[in-house]
Amino acid sequence: MVSFFLTWIVAAVSLVITANIVPGIAVTSFPAAMLAAVVIGFVNAVVRPIITLLTLPLSILSLGLFLFVVNAISLSLASWLAGAFSIGFAINGFWPALFGAIVLSLVSGLIGRFVNVGVEQ
Template sequence: MIHFLLTWLVTAVSLLITANIVNGFIVTNFTAALIAAVVIGLVNAVIRPILIVLTLPLTILTLGLFLFVVNGISIWIASVLSPGFTVAGLLPGLLGSIVLTLVAGIINFVVERVVQS
């Protein structure tokens, strides 16, 4: 349960940091980031696998690079479903998903080191 809460908080903080880095990627406040983190998790669990299967030929043709576009679309769908979280198009969604992954990875690394010690 603690791991779930830490992951949720890390994702919310990562969303806020990403919103400060990427233009067109807007999170209004921390509550909106918490809600968006849950919605992103649900979209990644339910909708993203369907998108991956539907775009498999294109993903194979581009040697996997189209998965970046699928990630951007997933972030955009989450922004449509979340109040206070806005992505102003596919390019901010694409850049936002890349930055969000990097920021969340770094924060997760730091949190895991702190929790282990």
């Protein structure tokens, strides 16, 4: 249970850092980032596998590079859902979503490595 909350906090912190790095991504506060992390987790768990399966031929033809576009679509969908529920998370366009997806995965990976050093599994 502790690792779930730790992962959730890492995702929220990563989202705040990404919003500060990538222009076009806005997070109003840390509680908004925590709620946005839940929405992103939901989209990644439910919608992203379906999109990945439907675009599998494009991913194979592009040697996996189309998965960056799938990640951008997932992040844009999470932003749209967050806007529908009045969560303070917004992405303005495709390019910020694409760069944001790349930066978010890098930042969360880096923070995750540092946080998991002291956690026993």
